[in-house]
Amino acid sequence: MPLLDRHGAKAEIWTRSEGAAIDNLSHALVDWAVLPEALAQKTRDQRIGVVIPNTVRIPELKLLMRQLSLIAISFPSFGDGRGFSLARLIRNHGFTGTLRASGPLIVDQFAYALACGFDEVELPEASAVRQPVEQWVQALGQISHGYQRGYGDSGNILDRRRSARLKHAAAG
Amino acid sequence: MYRYDEFDERFVRERVAQFRDQVGRRLSGSLTEDEFKPLRLKNGVYLQLHAYMLRIAVPYGTLSSKQMRQLALIGERYDRGYGHFTTRTNLQFNWPKLRDIPDILDLLADVEMHAIQTSGNCIRNVTADHFAGVAQDEVEDPRPTAELIRQWSSLHPEFDYLPRKFKIAVTGAEHDRAVIKAHDIGLRILRHPDTHEIGYEVIVGGGLGRTPMIGKVVREFLPKADLLAYLEAIMRVYNLEGRRDNKYKARVKILVHEIGTEEFSRRVEEEFARLDGPSVNADPAEVARIAAYFAPPAYETLPATSGAFEAARAGNPDFARWVETNLTPHRQPGYAALTISLKPIGAPPGDATSEQMRVVADLADEFSLSEIRVTHAQNLVLPHVKLSDLFAVWQRLGEAELATANAGLITDIIACPGLDYCALATARSIPIAQALAQRFADPARQKEIGVLNIKISGCINACGHHHVGHIGILGLEKRGIESYQITLGGDATENAAIGEILGPGLAAEDVPDAIERIVSVYLAQRQAGESFIDNVRRIGLAPFKAAFQDTNREVSHAVA
Numbered sequence: 001m002p003l004l005d006r007h008g009a010k011a012e013i014w015t016r017s018e019g020a021a022i023d024n025l026s027h028a029l030v031d032w033a034v035l036p037e038a039l040a041q042k043t044r045d046q047r048i049g050v051v052i053p054n055t056v057r058i059p060e061l062k063l064l065m066r067q068l069s070l071i072a073i074s075f076p077s078f079g080d081g082r083g084f085s086l087a088r089l090i091r092n093h094g095f096t097g098t099l100r101a102s103g104p105l106i107v108d109q110f111a112y113a114l115a116c117g118f119d120e121v122e123l124p125e126a127s128a129v130r131q132p133v134e135q136w137v138q139a140l141g142q143i144s145h146g147y148q149r150g151y152g153d154s155g156n157i158l159d160r161r162r163s164a165r166l167k168h169a170a171a172g
Numbered sequence: 173m174y175r176y177d178e179f180d181e182r183f184v185r186e187r188v189a190q191f192r193d194q195v196g197r198r199l200s201g202s203l204t205e206d207e208f209k210p211l212r213l214k215n216g217v218y219l220q221l222h223a224y225m226l227r228i229a230v231p232y233g234t235l236s237s238k239q240m241r242q243l244a245l246i247g248e249r250y251d252r253g254y255g256h257f258t259t260r261t262n263l264q265f266n267w268p269k270l271r272d273i274p275d276i277l278d279l280l281a282d283v284e285m286h287a288i289q290t291s292g293n294c295i296r297n298v299t300a301d302h303f304a305g306v307a308q309d310e311v312e313d314p315r316p317t318a319e320l321i322r323q324w325s326s327l328h329p330e331f332d333y334l335p336r337k338f339k340i341a342v343t344g345a346e347h348d349r350a351v352i353k354a355h356d357i358g359l360r361i362l363r364h365p366d367t368h369e370i371g372y373e374v375i376v377g378g379g380l381g382r383t384p385m386i387g388k389v390v391r392e393f394l395p396k397a398d399l400l401a402y403l404e405a406i407m408r409v410y411n412l413e414g415r416r417d418n419k420y421k422a423r424v425k426i427l428v429h430e431i432g433t434e435e436f437s438r439r440v441e442e443e444f445a446r447l448d449g450p451s452v453n454a455d456p457a458e459v460a461r462i463a464a465y466f467a468p469p470a471y472e473t474l475p476a477t478s479g480a481f482e483a484a485r486a487g488n489p490d491f492a493r494w495v496e497t498n499l500t501p502h503r504q505p506g507y508a509a510l511t512i513s514l515k516p517i518g519a520p521p522g523d524a525t526s527e528q529m530r531v532v533a534d535l536a537d538e539f540s541l542s543e544i545r546v547t548h549a550q551n552l553v554l555p556h557v558k559l560s561d562l563f564a565v566w567q568r569l570g571e572a573e574l575a576t577a578n579a580g581l582i583t584d585i586i587a588c589p590g591l592d593y594c595a596l597a598t599a600r601s602i603p604i605a606q607a608l609a610q611r612f613a614d615p616a617r618q619k620e621i622g623v624l625n626i627k628i629s630g631c632i633n634a635c636g637h638h639h640v641g642h643i644g645i646l647g648l649e650k651r652g653i654e655s656y657q658i659t660l661g662g663d664a665t666e667n668a669a670i671g672e673i674l675g676p677g678l679a680a681e682d683v684p685d686a687i688e689r690i691v692s693v694y695l696a697q698r699q700a701g702e703s704f705i706d707n708v709r710r711i712g713l714a715p716f717k718a719a720f721q722d723t724n725r726e727v728s729h730a731v732a
Binding site: 161 | 190197201203204207330332333447454
């Protein structure tokens with residue numbers, strides 16, 4: 001399925017495993033239900049990623065997080081915004097690997113997804129056909145700065161006002 | 173009043189451009205209708221029964237005269253020469269064309285206004301006490317808090333796809349004029365009993381609609397500086413755990429109800445303790461920057477009374493009656509806040525023509541430091557009028573049919589647009605309000621009855637706040653016929669209460685008689701000085717039910 005990040009289309013390096021069988025896959029993407037079993041077989045060179053439903057609770061995930069290179073949060077529909085909060089929680093709990101939003105998101109959610117800590121979006125074929133990659137990249141620049149502190153790194157309005165104040169004070 | 177800086181200005185302009193692009197992507201087929209719908213709703217664009225409707229945000233009900241004139245212009249150029257003020261202190265235009273909406277948004281941006289998040293499953297326009305900065309019982313002006321929340325909640329990356337809509341209200345006064353207990357979050361500014369530090373009481377899980385509930389206190393005292401971090405914690409718990417399987421159970425009130433106030437509070441506190449507050453909260457200099465816009469205006473030093481005012485009052489009974497009902501004491505000596513009723517007898521509640529908007533704007537410039545407020549009761553307020561100017565203002569209002577002396581009285585009825593406009597409505601609201609206003613039109617009778625809030629909703633979603641009306645009227649549809657359910661004993665103040673149903677639904681034409689009987693019970697049973705709602709509380713529902721059932725019996729007899 002088509003994959004993209006803030007720079008545009010991206011090649012998939014992850015392979016979905018059959019159940020817990022990760023065999024000799026270098027980057028194995030496994031289902032949440034079989035994650036413990038898959039991790040038990042993991043060799044030192046293998047990378048494991050997991051696809052989780054947006055109902056997973058952070059205490060269940062937290063202990064396994066260090067062994068994971070990728071977490072893909074499922075978006076059952078674009079209107080179900082739980083994935084945004086789950087991504088924030090996962091980042092707040094220290095996950096530094098790749099965070100993927102997986103589902104029928106729309107272009108207008110791309111900036112939100114990145115601000116909440118996602119790195120990439122994996123779309124169903126039909127969504128990607130209607131919404132070409134250029135639209136996604138272009139949408140990122142539509143709103144230059146948001147008002148929320150602590151979301152994304154593009155510089156929020158509150159911190160920009162603050163630095164303007166400090167600069168002003170220094171000059172004055 | 174708050175003024176946009178370069179960042180606010182750019183943000184709103186960019187949102188307009190984004191909306192144009194969204195419309196373009198819908199037209200080209202990039203977005204499906206299902207995908208486009210929440211995008212247009214979050215910019216205030218509804219598809220109603222007969223046309224599109226545009227709902228414009230009036231943050232915490234504050235308007236400048238310049239903004240009001242722009243609304244008048246939009247009403248004239250793109251609508252039918254009038255607009256409708258809502259119970260969320262917003263303004264709705266009922267007849268704009270979809271292709272004109274981006275141009276309207278540009279005109280709004282020109283006067284620092286927008287339609288952002290006036291609908292959709294996101295944090296809606298934040299409301300506050302309409303007498304903010306004026307009221308004598310105020311601990312602190314709620315508008316800086318409301319403005320901070322307006323900014324923080326705008327296009328929030330994490331909270332724009334919530335389970336359901338989310339409404340926040342703020343009051344800084346002892347007497348609650350902002351209905352904070354019927355909001356998803358209600359904030360009451362207060363002083364800590366021991367330290368005297370300013371902070372918030374945080375109330376969560378109030379709401380009307382299908383399952384009316386009074387909000388519960390989840391935090392008795394939140395230090396002011398922690399506001400945004402605490403809101404983030406509440407929103408995160410709700411976004412993750414609010415129900416998404418049934419839209420009628422998706423509001424935060426259901427989550428609070430299902431897991432209990434204590435457990436909800438525990439989860440919020442746990443998240444609040446864990447998240448990095450200082451990285452989320454606004455710094456004190458930013459809070460001070462916003463607050464400075466709401467510093468008291470340049471009042472004149474005046475005596476507490478005015479001879480000219482007292483003389484006019486003594487010499488003109490109509491003016492005296494208007495003063496009695498529509499004036500609110502001001503904290504500044506020699507000034508008053510006056511309520512401009514948008515409820516003339518027989519007209520749709522909350523409607524104002526472009527002409528009337530201009531009259532109000534002119535009067536605000538001449539007599540009220542260019543400021544106007546919109547109330548959740550669908551009236552307007554001139555917040556800073558000198559007592560000595562009141563008679564002149566009243567005369568000018570009268571010429572524009574804006575001097576109805578009924579603020580807070582039985583004909584000051586709240587009503588949603590109902591089946592005359594709304595796609596969700598199950599019954600008409602406006603004609604019921606009109607019939608009741610006509611029935612009780614006699615000023616002497618209104619005065620005798622005193623303060624009595626009638627609130628009418630045309631469907632279970634309760635935009636007309638019927639649950640918290642002293643008398644509530646809910647229009648439903650039963651087997652193709654409109655049927656009106658009457659509730660009694662609701663209260664929208666700090667004594668918030670949900671009204672109780674009196675009996676079976678009535679046909680539209682029987683509603684005035686039923687209300688008449690309810691009022692008669694009050695007039696017969698009240699003690700000296702006892703208001704309607706106090707009387708209901710003291711004597712209970714039984715006498716009212718008995719009278720109501722008499723109406724019902726006569727009606728069924730007539731039908732049989």
